[in-house]
Amino acid sequence: MLDHPEDFSFATVSGNRGLDQEEPPIFEIGRPETTGVDMEEPAPFASRLGDLERKRPIGLPGLSEPEAMRHYVRLSRMNYSIDAGLYPLGSCTMKHNPRLDEKMARLEGFADIHPLQPQSTAPGALALMEELSRWLLALTGMSAIALSPKAGAHGELCGLMAIKAALEARGEADARKTILIPQSAHGTNPASAALLGFRPRAIEAGADGVVSEEAVAAALGPDVAAIMLTNPNTCGLFERNVVAIARRVREAGGYFYCDGANFNAIAGVARPGDMGVDAMHLNLHKTFSTPHGGGGPGSGPVVLSQRLAPFAPVPFLLRDGETIRLVEDARGTQSLGRLTAFHGQFGTFVRALAYILSHGSDGLAQASRDAVLSANYLRAALRDVMTQPYGDRACMHEVLFDDAFLEGTGVTTLDFAKAMIDEGFHPMTIYFPLVVHGAMLIEPTESESKRSLDLFVTTLRALVASAKRGETGRFTRAPRYAPRRRLDETAAARKPVLRWSAG
Amino acid sequence: MSGERYTKDHDFLRVDGAVATIGITDFAQSQLGDIVFVELPAPGKRVARGEQLATIESVKAASEVYAPISGEVLAVNEGLVSSPDAVNKDPLGEGWLLTLRVENPAELDALLDEDAYRAFLESEG
């Protein structure tokens, strides 16, 4: 198995390598009778389950507390994290997650209140939701807000439903079924549109990487319900024709949905409301740093323009003099209805507000400017060795490279990314946006020191030089210093094993 | 009529009288990468030219196969359920997808022969 001398994978008896410890699934270490939770058995009583009591064992393993600690601590050590290093995933905004926010979300008065306790017993929670709304509306320059969407994609559904509800109110929902979406959009955009019975139609960006007013004008017609535009877009560029595009769409009877995933470039610097946006989701787990948690929970509040405001989902906040009330009943309103049980990701609202209050209006703008400055610093430091698909021009908070600089090296974008793992970095977003060949989208965020950025630059420049020198093994065999080497995704998909089983 | 025909969508047809065996070309399989799943229609289903016929999934992509001609699905390659990799290994042989009863032979005339397909591939670079 030792096919190359530097491979020490099997060099230890245990399979561990010092601090890198292997850990089998709980089903191989736990036992059904073991438990890490002590609890008194109830006194004998007459069951009210009738004949619906479980008759067969479940098969769940139990762990004592020390075993559980060890299991999960060992698993945690197999993960990369923003706390441990630069995490430049483009379009994901992996910034520092303040622990104050976690502490605030765990205050008993926030964590230990029930969504259905009388509203009169939770005025602080409603005040918090109102305060967060006030900030988000001010930052975006919009008229109304729906707090309940659970993540960005859920926010897209909310915004598109509001648009459809508005079209229904105008009697045009059947005529307007088309949604214009640039090819560079997140996959969630066409997926959300299709889910609601809209027909996504692609529009092309120009050679400069942004959508032109003319391209939109040519695509508009009486069948168009809306345009979905990400701004700044996923190529790291500000859609500079946005105002004219918004005007054209409005004049043609359509609405403007903005994917707000990249709001971190412009928070406190420019407002979507001034751009003519009708609906936009904010990813609180990106821009406002409620931690991403390895894939959620997210939070996707949607801000709405005046003309979509009446269609906001329930529940929504209503201030009545000194009292704030949560309106839960959609009857008698134009509300599009309910998107989720209860009131949304309240725990992330607390975190986002702690983040926002800590920054203030000045800090938020500074954070955006630093994020943009850092991305451009990387662009300037790498532009002579890596290639940019739309020429060397100022980017927003993320910088996009293509794989032209790797041509003839035998190294792919994937290989290049895997070599970054060996160097201690999380790779950038790769092969997205789809419009750029071998795309590498780098978003450093405002959380990196100059020292950290410089180390990243030095490493990337050295890797490019190495690839050009023909040291392909460094790339094609990478990663070598991760908890696992490359995994066989083909085998996983051909014969899916989605749960543990004995033997 | 018999012989092999190709489409600009990189499908191939082996025509034997009124029956056409349909698959994807070697170029198509190489572009898709490791194929992990093939979804095929039920035999007996009638499709019009251009309608979705099958879906081929690789690890990182999913690609629809559209009917190159109109006709009724006669048989599908059941072997692909357990061995989708046959499409990678032998797309024109063991990796065939299905057979169609040719409804309108004139539709075959619009397709490419082997030389024309080769020229098309070269022109695409």
Place this chain on the structure above:
Amino acid sequence: MRYLPLTQEDRAQMRAAIGVADVAALYADVPEALRLDAPLDLPRGKSEMLVERLLGAMAKRNLSAARAPFFIGAGAYRHHIPASVDHLVQRSEFLTSYTPYQPEISQGTLQYLFEFQTQVAMLTGMEIANASMYDGSTACAEAALMAHRITKRPKAVLSGGLHPHYAQVLRTISHFAGDAIVSLAPDVRAREDIASAIDESVSCVIVQTPDVFGNLRDLTPIAEACHRHGALLIAVFTEVVSLGLLTPPGEMGADIVVGEGQSLGNPLSFGGPYLGLLATRQLYLRQTPGRLVGETVDADGRRGYVATLSAREQHIRRDKATSNICTNSNLCALAFSIHLSLLGEAGLRRLARVNHASAVDLAERLAAVPGVETLNERFFNEFTLRVPRDAVQLVEHMAEQGVLAGVPVSRLLPGAGLDDLLIVACTEVDTVEDREAFVAALKGAL
């Protein structure tokens, strides 16, 4: 600003390296008219201490469950969370990582999701489970869409025992997606005739057990009726602890099982973030929404895990995806999985027994209160009371006495003429004293 590492000197050096005089030059693509020339008229940044003071004051205005005898459920439940759970989910490597796009350095996340999927499949009695949805209500809506894709019949029948919020979410999405919904009338005593609502046009029947009123329902005859007509049975639960003691939906013939997983490992947190569970048959694998983690091997032949069958998902299939979901509830799934690993089979069963015993005890005490009637024949840890006055006012009155008594049915079903019904939940957290306080406060409020 304490979160921003760049110094003024760093910024100056970086601008020089880029070749711009000021950062405004980098915003050149933003039309002048759009740029804010001064900070928004909002408060300036605050120290950690000041933020704590502000938010702490807001938190104090809420009556938390810890400060009152507490009997509220109806879709979210207060359980004791072991201290180790919250410690572990706050590990940097779990809390501050992204979706596992690079499996070689995300094995921690991928392995716990694989374990989570297995635990959920075991609990529900199903073959496979996904790596989580947003919450129970959205998982329920996704299950209906999944059934529509499988059966190619866009019509769902909703039991009158389904949580009204879940039914509302289904109605919202069905309206905008152009699918049909048949909602049966509120069914307080679990006596509805679902079978007669099923015919060849129906894609799925959605039934909750324990239902929103606390009733246990035998799904077997409903599953048989569904399958006779080629429809699928979607079983729903909002209290996952009940599965420690009850026959799982999979054993009763359910085709898709969805539910809320908040009860294990996740605090009430005023309604979110919670955890949607979704389990189904292997047969429907490719129609399943959301992320799936599978076992495989790495280049050295070592066992490892990857996100798999991605061709179903939005980032590849775009408008043909099975769902638009991307970010889900991973960290909540981790909390769930740790809590359940700590409990184990023995601990979960005991926890469920304690919950049930607590509810039975309260129901028995209430039987002695004149004018109050418990409507349920079979229940787990939640039941519905008929009270001789408006339940909303009753609950407000009891809250003033310091008891958080339950959920008035009219809050969930306004205008349904069910103003005298109150849903009451018990868990292991209640003490005998709490239950005595409930009875006393109730008597005082009648």
